[in-house]
Each structure stands twice: as C-alpha cells, then as structure tokens.
Amino acid sequence: MDRLDFEGWTCPLPLRDYPRVVLGHGGGGRLSGELIEHIFLPAFANDTLAALGDSARIETPASHRLAFTTDSFVVSPLFFRGGDIGSLAVNGTVNDLAMSGARPLVLSAGFIIEEGLSVEDLGRIVQSMAAAANIAGVKIVTGDTKVVERGKGDGLFINTSGIGAIPDDVDMSADKARVGDYVIVSGEIGLHGIAIMSQREGLEFDAEISSDCAALNSLVEAMLKITKEIRVLRDPTRGGLATALNEIAKASNVGIRLDDERIPVPRTVRAACELLGLDPLYVANEGKLVAVVPREHARRIIESMQSHPLGTGATIVGEVTDQNPGFVVLKTTFGTTRILDLHLGEQLPRIC
Numbered sequence: 001m002d003r004l005d006f007e008g009w010t011c012p013l014p015l016r017d018y019p020r021v022v023l024g025h026g027g028g029g030r031l032s033g034e035l036i037e038h039i040f041l042p043a044f045a046n047d048t049l050a051a052l053g054d055s056a057r058i059e060t061p062a063s064h065r066l067a068f069t070t071d072s073f074v075v076s077p078l079f080f081r082g083g084d085i086g087s088l089a090v091n092g093t094v095n096d097l098a099m100s101g102a103r104p105l106v107l108s109a110g111f112i113i114e115e116g117l118s119v120e121d122l123g124r125i126v127q128s129m130a131a132a133a134n135i136a137g138v139k140i141v142t143g144d145t146k147v148v149e150r151g152k153g154d155g156l157f158i159n160t161s162g163i164g165a166i167p168d169d170v171d172m173s174a175d176k177a178r179v180g181d182y183v184i185v186s187g188e189i190g191l192h193g194i195a196i197m198s199q200r201e202g203l204e205f206d207a208e209i210s211s212d213c214a215a216l217n218s219l220v221e222a223m224l225k226i227t228k229e230i231r232v233l234r235d236p237t238r239g240g241l242a243t244a245l246n247e248i249a250k251a252s253n254v255g256i257r258l259d260d261e262r263i264p265v266p267r268t269v270r271a272a273c274e275l276l277g278l279d280p281l282y283v284a285n286e287g288k289l290v291a292v293v294p295r296e297h298a299r300r301i302i303e304s305m306q307s308h309p310l311g312t313g314a315t316i317v318g319e320v321t322d323q324n325p326g327f328v329v330l331k332t333t334f335g336t337t338r339i340l341d342l343h344l345g346e347q348l349p350r351i352c
Contacts, residue, residue, distance in 0.1 A: 026147025102164030114153030
C-alpha cells in the first residue's frame with residue numbers, strides 16, 4: 001500500500017484524500033476512525049490505549065497517594081523554536097505532577113482541531129507528544145478528538161490531564177516555606193516566553209532564543225534523593241518567577257527576599273525585555289523550577305541539580321524572611337529594594 005511520509009511519521013493511503021482536517025474527522029464515523037487509527041494510535045502505542053475503552057484502567061503503586069492535574073494549551077504559534085504545542089502539553093502536565101513530588105504515570109490527551117489544519121502538521125505535533133512522553137517516562141492512555149468549524153479554533157488546542165504517585169515520605173506544598181529557607185532556581189529564566197513572543201512578532205536578536213520546554217520529573221527525582229525535606233517546588237510558567245514566589249509568600253505568610261544580581265537572566269532575554277517593555281521576572285518558563293529548601297540541605301541540593309542536564313545553572317537567588325509577610329522584595333543592583341507584586345493580567349498572552 002502506498003504511504004505518505006511527513007518527516008518521521010507515516011500515514012496510510014485513506015488520509016491522502018484529506019490533506020487537511022475536515023469536520024467529518026470529528027464526527028465519530030469512518031474519518032474519525034482513520035484519524036485515530038493512522039495518527040494517534042501508532043504514536044501513543046501502549047496496551048492500555050489499545051483497548052480503546054471509554055476509560056483507561058491503570059495500575060498505581062500500592063500505598064502511594066495520587067496527584068491529579070489538568071491543563072489546556074492554546075499557544076500561538078503552534079510550532080516555535082525549542083518545541084511545539086504537543087511537547088509543551090506533555091511537559092507542562094508532567095511538570096505540574098512533578099512539582100508535588102509525584103512520579104508521573106499516565107496522561108490523557110484531548111484535541112480540539114480547527115477545520116483546515118493540515119494533517120501533516122497534526123502528525124508532527126502528535127509525534128512530538130509521543131517523543132516527549134517517552135523522554136518523561138509516561139504513557140498517554142486515553143484521549144478525545146473534536147473538530148470545530150474553520151475560524152473557531154486557531155488551528156489546534158490540546159487539553160492534557162495527568163496522574164502521578166506521591167511517595168509517602170514526600171510532603172511539599174506552597175504553605176510550607178519557613179524563615180531561613182533558601183530559594184533556588186534551576187537555571188536561566190524567561191526563555192520560553194521571549195522565544196514565543198519574538199517568533200510571533202518576527203523579532204530577531206544577535207543570538208537565537210529557544211524555549212526551555214522540558215519535563216522536569218527526573219530533576220525532581222535527583223533532588224529528592226538528597227532529601228525528602230524540600231518545602232516547596234513550583235514551575236514558574238505564566239507569570240514567571242515573581243508570580244510563583246508571590247504565591248508561596250502568601251500561602252506560607254512569610255517574606256521572600258531576592259537578590260537581583262543572583263537571578264540568572266540571559267543577556268538576550270534581558271535585551272528583548274527592554275525592547276518589549278517587559279520584566280523578565282514575570283516572563284513564562286517551561287523547563288525551569290523554583291525550590292524552597294531548608295538552609296542546611298541547600299548546598300547538597302544545588303550540587304545534585306548542577307550535575308543534572310536540566311539543572312546545570314541552578315543557583316540560590318534569595319531567602320525566606322520574617323519581614324514583609326506575604327510579599328516578595330527584590331534587592332536591585334543599585335542597592336535599593338522594590339516589591340514584586342502580582343500583575344493584574346498577563347504580560348504575554350497565548351504562551352502556553
């Protein structure tokens with residue numbers, strides 16, 4: 001049988017008559033079946049998904065608590081330097097689970113496809129999701145596909161939900177920061193948001209800016225091998241580092257003091273933010289985490305992070321204090337201080 005090759009994935013002949021998604025692909029009939037059979041099932045192949053039930057049966061480790069999360073992804077453009085909506089959907093959901101200390105187990109994937117999206121682009125995105133899931137060590141075990149009329153979906157939206165297992169000796173949450181703790185970030189911030197915005201607006205800089213999109217569960221596992229006493233983990237996505245730390249400060253009723261000189265902001269990101277009138281501390285990240293850890297464990301945790309490919313730039317950027325409870329205060333390079341408050345809205349819409 002003839003086959004179509006679309007950069008690493010193959011599609012049997014029936015889809016050749018439909019190089020773009022049509023409303024019939026969401027109608028539950030033969031076209032829907034072909035889309036599932038020839039695009040989704042080969043990419044996400046596993047025994048649980050192959051059953052094609054209305055729900056997936058999964059096995060979970062005995063005596064572990066479960067973490068459950070869901071997220072929707074509407075990024076524009078669908079493809080960007082360093083990733084695409086597919087890898088973003090998988091990594092974002094895996095990271096939400098990992099920030100509770102959970103070991104991600106399974107994901108679901110729901111696709112809202114706009115009529116007219118090219119089947120080639122859909123195939124590339126699905127393959128990207130499969131690759132990201134394989135790297136993260138999770139399975140996509142159930143899903144759904146809907147097609148909406150042209151002009152009502154902006155290409156593709158993806159919803160992913162995830163289930164993970166939390167070990168009994170792990171207990172971290174935003175209300176557990178304590179005075180004297182150190183604040184750590186895993187590397188350079190602001191890359192994802194600026195990569196999206198620069199590509200969207202056609203901006204060019206001396207050095208190309210790529211998204212940091214990545215699954216962080218293996219980095220978290222390395223940190224937990226040092227100590228289970230990590231207080232808080234957050235992935236500073238929408239709203240960036242400043243927003244994540246504000247949430248922690250308010251939940252724990254503590255102050256957080258940051259040192260601007262210690263925060264790793266790439267030169268290209270800082271230049272782009274100056275051009276666009278943005279603050280890099282509020283720009284989204286998709287492959288970085290912020291951790292609040294007891295002072296006595298900080299050095300060993302940093303060493304462990306720096307030995308991991310996703311934490312080579314890990315550094316201490318601040319500490320938890322008893323001053324200004326509920327607020328984040330930044331010590332600037334000029335020796336002054338300013339409060340990093342929550343923004344009313346988003347600096348950069350449609351970045352995840």
